[in-house]
Amino acid sequence: MVGVGWYYREVRWAVYSVRGPIEPISDVFIERDRVKVVVDLPGTRKEDVNLLVREDAVFLEARANVGGNPVTYRKLIRLPVEVDPDGARATMRSGMLIVEAPIKRPQFRRIGVE
Template sequence: MSIFDEFERFMKRWQRFFEEIERQIEEDFRRFSAQPPPGGGRPRYYYYGFEITMGPDGRPVVREFGNVRRRSDVERIEVVDEIDPLTDIVEEDDKIKVVVDMPGVEKDDIKLYISEDGRTLTIDARSKDRKYHKEIRLPVAVDPNKAKATYKNGVLSVELEKTEKRKRGFEIKID
């Protein structure tokens, strides 16, 4: 199978997925218009996106984010209250930088946790309108006492210092 065949299969799958999202949104708005939720309120929001990068094997890697999930057991989508935010992880020699898009919350709404083994970063944010949750398995253990975090214009940046350095191996001299 060529890469073009794979791409065509990939695009057909995404087209079906987006058609299902559109159908679900229309159904929710019809239901909301016919009978608004108690106490007023508004229909739930749909937040979905994806990022395509090239993997180390030369094949595309798709990372999804948002609050829309594909259910594998049925041909339906599921909308959840917690948003899985777009996240980038950049590993440097002695530190790891985690950048998370979380618009609509204030700095005081955000809670960060590092696991006891220093290998998992958990991000929770709760505001009146938005809920974010993300658990990130870090490539190496980090020191929670040296963590630094900033939040500006809807972007959370976390800088973590590694406790263990990745070994680079031995240099081979070229004759």
């Protein structure tokens, strides 16, 4: 019979043998007037996060040290509604990155008829 210790060693080896960037877990919440993106980045400091926001997506890249091993996180998160990137802000608390941006309201534009 195989013990739990063997399984743990195999899983741990698989996690730490990853060479490329890791795609972190994230959630997108749509509130009344804004979109909130929450990303789990364990072991990451705010100084090590590179964040880009555009109207339809959030792109992040971060570096961390997890269990003595260097880790790179990278993810493109598509947003379900358009946001105003100029009004976006981000905070980092206990390895959780929170990005908030106001929803861009559709505007009608009057055009002339030729």
